Amino acid sequence: MNFLPEILLAIFLVGGILATISWRKKKPDPDTIFFCLVWSCICLIFYFAGIEMLNGGYFFSLPLAYLAVFLWSYFRNKARLLNGVLFNILIFVFGFYLIYNVSITSSIVAFGLLGLALVLLAAVLIFGFVSLLIFLYWNALIVLRKESHSLANMLTLLLAIFLTIFLIYDFFIAQRLPEWLTMILAALPLMMGYFALVFFNFLSVSILYQFNHPKPNQDYIIVLGAGLLNGDTVSPLLAKRIDVAIKFYQHQIKVADKHAKILMSGGQGLDEKLPEGLAMANYAQAKGVAAADLLIEDKSTTTLENMQFSKKIMDQLQPLPYKVIFTSNNYHIFRAGIYAHQAGLKADGIGAKTALYYLPNAFLREYIAIVALYKKRHFIICGLIMALFIFLSVMSFFIG
Structure with a gap:
């Protein structure tokens, strides 16, 4: 049996991963796992295409x-x-393709x-x-x-x-x-299955969204606000959002010699002594950011308003198109991206x-917010499922 394709795959795979790790170590956000996965996928694409073509296939x-x-x-x-x-x-x-390729x-x-x-399935x-139950408890x-609490x-x-x-209920009632x-x-398990599928898709795209690597050529960096401690102090959660923005801001100055404006977005809550943006x-x-590079948006109370009011400020300072990114906690950025698009x-x-x-709890909260965002769609689907089972129940009652 000829193992040359597998040997070449191993050489390119290992060599590329080592080179990728060395390359990403020099970056402020190494994210070596993502780039190693990308390289692995590229190697597998060439490997499977090559061995299939050798066998006369183009599937x-x-x-x-x-x-x-x-x-x-x-x-x-x-x-x-x-x-x-x-x-x-x-x-x-890809799973079905693997079955075909093996054959x-x-x-x-x-x-x-x-x-x-x-095995995983x-x-x-x-x-x-x-x-899942053990993990949740x-x-x-x-x-x-x-x-x-x-x-x-x-x-x-x-x-x-x-x-x-x-x-x-399922076992005893x-x-x-x-x-x-x-x-x-019986409509309940089907609805649960539907919402489980929605959650699976949401979780998949949320994980994919974590791998953003914006270019260091931004004009603005929006930092999304969160609550203040004691009404006037940046909380640890909010500090992390700001620190990520500062890190990118400093990296961009270093590699591109370009100062981005950091736009702090957050209004004043009823229990707060000053606006979050301030x-x-x-x-x-x-933390060393020049006052000239800071902008404040102090009217917003929701993430959508963060985006809308920040856009008004940027539009006044610079005509479109300008380059902008935003920072928040990792579990929140996908939903924030939806609001950015809406704005x-x-x-x-x-x-x-x-x-x-805290991530499982945080992602559940984001999932509920996403479901609420598209509640009309989910209401229609659940209504159709319930209508189907009520119809079947009525038929069963009269036929019985």
């Missing part, structure tokens, strides 16, 4: 064409839920990737629900131990309780109900890191 052009569709949609507008759907379909398309080439690489995918199917305990910090606990109640009522309530600007000045801004976000224990 690899189909997943490549679909990859092109996904990339076109993603780079056209990164902040779209459609990108999550397209990416997950791409994964399935005609007997590639050990394709067989290994396919085997790994099947089996693990999810066998242990997924139980593992464990994470809820950590969050409640380290954060305030607000409703926003109890989302993982509430989800765990809901899934537990559903499990009890459903069999004792009348058949017509059971059939109506407190943020004071923090940035204390007419062609801007992508870079995220500040969040404590790992």
